[in-house]
Amino acid sequence: MARRIFLVVLDSAGIGALPDAAEYGDEGSNTLGNIAAVRGCLKVPNLARLGLSRLVDLPGYDRSTTPAGAYGRMAEKSCGKDTTTGHWELMGIILTRPFPTYPHGFPPEVIEAFEQRIGRQVLGNKPASGTVVIEELGQEHMATGFPIVYTSADSVFQIAAHEEVIPVEQLYEMCRIAREILVGEHAVGRVIARPFVGQPGHFVRTERRHDFSLKPPGPTALDYLAGTGLDVIAVGKINDIFVGQGITASRPTADNREGMAVILELVKEDFKGLAFANLVDFDMKYGHRNDVEGYARALEEFDEFLPRLMDSMKSEDILVITADHGCDPTTASTDHSREYVPVLVYGGGIRAGVDIGTRETFADLGVTVAELLGVKAEGLPGLSFAPLIRR
Template sequence: MNKQGKAVILMMDSFGIGGAEDAAKFDDQGADTLGHIAAARGHLNLPNLAALGLFKAAEASTGKAPAAGAQGPALVSLPSKYGFMREISHGKDTSSGHWEMAGCPVQFDWGYFKPDYPSFPPELIEKICKEAGLPGILGDKAASGTAIIDELGEEHIKTGKPICYTSADSVFQIAAHEKHFGLDRLYKVCEIAFKYVKPYNIARVIARPFEGEKPGEFKRTKNRHDYSVTPPMPTLLDAIKNAGGQVISVGKISDIFAKQGITRAVKASGLTELWDTTLAEVKNAAPGSLIFTNFVDFDMAWGHRRDVEGYATGLEYFDTRLPELAALLGPNDIVFITADHGCDPTYKGTDHTREHVPVIMFGPQVKPAFLGGRDTYADLGQTAADFFGLEPLKYGKSFLKD
């Protein structure tokens, strides 16, 4: 394994840059997370991302430059490669996007629960409640996580029934109050649920703890935990770990990969804390390390909530932290910026959108290049494997030397 440098993946959860060719299959025609945020906002100041090629990548993806307006001075001047990537996985969900960029496309169909009440099969709920000692559940439908907590939080506190809901993703989500229900108890219920959803081919069970005493005050805490099935084949993370390198996950990356290939998992939440933690890990990591961060707020707090201004402000803040990262890079280090799917906050509904995602690679020794449209997210993983001197992954084409 080549241990001369380290690699960083900044995974901007849900940051699509234009509708994919197969968007109609997902009823997502016309979605464009970046383009529509820029148009709705009127101005989007991302000078560092622009200098690294983001807007050019978006224009290549859609045929039209984002209406972002004039940009301020860029403080990152490192050479970059830029383009966009297409997804070949069957879904537009978190697990599929992350696994594919690590070299493991999802070439099978996940199971899904129906959106209308009751979403869950009665026999499934009966098994979970019996083993967990629950008096029943609330919810039992597809819903926005923040909305359903406001709707049912008080009843949950009074009855002790957890709030169970799903979405367009392959998920079974359980929300419960940290104090009144108990965090450890919530995790135990999720472990039980994870066991019983396996026959339904569900990708994840998600614990959604919250606090507060009444609607308008309920707020989800940072103690979310995902129970995920394992990727069906070894990923980039496994390859690095098996070769003696370090794989440091920040945020929910470890949960998404079911801890497979992770040497150290660092918890963090919120855009500021995720950035602070990432910078600290990059500073301290040894050559031969991969630091992999999921910036979940773009998806969870703004994309699904259809909050255009929140998303735009988050993007601008993200951009301001890039110079700090650039200053920490050694001569042989590289950084990737990408996403796992779209979640256009101007689009109908509250679900993910099937989109192209950006792929940007920068660092002191990077040879500048326009990468065009890549055929799979797995090109990123293959490039990282090439960078570390590992055996080629099964999927993807490296652009390290392009």
């Protein structure tokens, strides 16, 4: 039985289009595979050694070498391809219908209710790139004090505001108001605060972004773990995604580097249970901006970090690496992509070289994590692969 599991989600690190990808406009997407193909040389020897080279074509890496851990891929069973849907399914919530999206902006009943509650008008109300819409409407926002509301292909209601015009805490309160309004048929996955600073032509988004997610509609594997007295430590935006449900401690982070630093700190701490981390830069900084080189460098930086983590782990520790969806920067789209995700498992008591195959749902991971920690997550969907990988 494991004492601690470090579960790291490489946000958007998909490994190939799902069979239904064409229904989402994502046929041919393969985030990691296409990056490796375009780059030619993707320096990720540690991920390859854990089994990634068995799951996706990585030029220069020998697929015949026995991986150091167990490996496989998982298909998303839920409808959708967003962050909340992916993370919820990883922990045992399978959605039968996707969160609502707004390709033409939010309807009058939503915007009018929001404007009435906050006592001012809004700018925008359309799908847009966050950096583009700030440049487009930032000057008007500064002149009027009206917040910028926009969305994307994902189920999000985003509010951008200059920190000197609408202080961050006031922006957060606007988001809480929007979250109260966006329920029922308009229950978007996330309301997101997008503060920025600077002057027209030189606006910069700050690191005080905050996500206000829906509460999970039922118990997750996290609830089972916390309910037995185990620690469930959220790193990065995990606490926001689950709205604190099943979380016993939270360590917010601004970027990948801070997230990796926090993970290393946790390895040194005395806890028993799960450290659940999301590394957001792959998606937020590179996938959505079609920055192939930036995404590749971020993967290489994470790969360089892996030996420090693996060498610091104790004999009863397990490392799990996965993703929540794709966001292929090599395609014309800047949206998430409907893809398989990798699952790499390494550590004490884990058999090397075990291929767990293609799992029918991300939910297999949640019940597996629970079983490895000695908890029976009865009632949750998914089939544990713990018996396959344990020595």
